[in-house]
Amino acid sequence: MTTEKVDLRGAAATLLMTLYMRAFDARSRRPILGDRYAQEVLDRVEYDFATLHRFTGDASAIVCRAKRLDEWTTEFLVAEPHGQVLHLGCGLDSRPLRVRPPRTCRWIDVDQPEVIDLRRRLYDLPDHVETVPASVTDEGWWDQVSTDRPTLVVAEGLLMYLPDDDVRALVDRVRQTLPRGLLAFDAVAPWTVTVSKWTPEFRAVGTRFHSAWDRGTFESRHPSLHRLDDVSVYDMAALAEPRLWLRPALYVAGVLPPMRDSMRLHRYRFGY
Numbered sequence: 642m643t644t645e646k647v648d649l650r651g652a653a654a655t656l657l658m659t660l661y662m663r664a665f666d667a668r669s670r671r672p673i674l675g676d677r678y679a680q681e682v683l684d685r686v687e688y689d690f691a692t693l694h695r696f697t698g699d700a701s702a703i704v705c706r707a708k709r710l711d712e713w714t715t716e717f718l719v720a721e722p723h724g725q726v727l728h729l730g731c732g733l734d735s736r737p738l739r740v741r742p743p744r745t746c747r748w749i750d751v752d753q754p755e756v757i758d759l760r761r762r763l764y765d766l767p768d769h770v771e772t773v774p775a776s777v778t779d780e781g782w783w784d785q786v787s788t789d790r791p792t793l794v795v796a797e798g799l800l801m802y803l804p805d806d807d808v809r810a811l812v813d814r815v816r817q818t819l820p821r822g823l824l825a826f827d828a829v830a831p832w833t834v835t836v837s838k839w840t841p842e843f844r845a846v847g848t849r850f851h852s853a854w855d856r857g858t859f860e861s862r863h864p865s866l867h868r869l870d871d872v873s874v875y876d877m878a879a880l881a882e883p884r885l886w887l888r889p890a891l892y893v894a895g896v897l898p899p900m901r902d903s904m905r906l907h908r909y910r911f912g913y
């Protein structure tokens with residue numbers, strides 16, 4: 642087995658946190674997502690993962706988020722087998738292996754060049770899964786996107802790392818380029834942006850959250866999007882948490898609006 646030394650900085654480094662949590666879930670007695678690829682990839686990454694263990698209290702939330710996005714992706718591909726999936730900020734997530742997109746669709750994984758380079762070395766992806774090394778804020782990579790296919794844009798754990806103006810420009814670009822489709826993403830509450838500045842693991846790699854969710858602002862900026870879902874990730878986690886001792890804490894989090902809304906999943910439809 643060949644291993645890869647990983648030394649990522651900035652937002653790219655956070656992909657190790659979500660990878661670790663998916664592997665933690667997969668190793669548990671009652672996995673929620675059961676992403677077997679996460680452990681295989683983790684075993685090939687040279688990194689001191691013990692430093693990430695303290696995040697595992699959030700593991701159920703992270704894997705519930707991934708599971709719901711997998712379900713939305715599968716639902717889209719069943720309805721639109723010739724459609725296109727833009728998997729933005731894909732990190733080292735095995736979504737195309739879990740969801741198994743049909744060969745008739747286009748699937749494009751997008752992340753920063755150093756991440757796509759690592760992804761290509763660590764995963765044996767089907768050849769109809771394309772990988773694009775680019776910042777989602779760049780314009781150039783959009784040339785590679787089909788403009789005539791219904792498209793699901795899925796952005797997991799991404800938008801909070803972008804400044805507000807970049808999120809706005811990205812959503813505008815989606816609407817200008819794509820005829821019809823769905824936009825699925827998670828977003829965080831404003832207080833988490835402040836807390837993220839002081840989170841030791843974020844400080845160590847030089848990153849933090851930059852943008853937070855405000856439904857009124859988002860929907861008035863993008864009036865052609867039609868809301869389908871707005872789900873609390875912690876509500877999902879409280880129901881699914883396999884560690885019984887954690888359920889009371891998640892239940893309490895679920896009735897406190899700042900915690901309940903700290904991370905929410907959103908799905909919008911456009912052009913239909």
Ligand SMILES: C[S@@+](CC[C@H](N)C(=O)[O-])C[C@H]1O[C@@H](n2cnc3c(N)ncnc32)[C@H](O)[C@@H]1O
Nearest residue numbers: 652653655656659730731732752753776777798
């Ligand atoms: C928390 S990780 C999430 C990764 C993956 N979606 C997952 O759930 O495991 C954040 C990801 O966003 C990517 N990212 C951050 N800013 C980006 C940008 N401007 N363009 C492309 N990817 C970006 C990072 O490189 C990283 O892979």
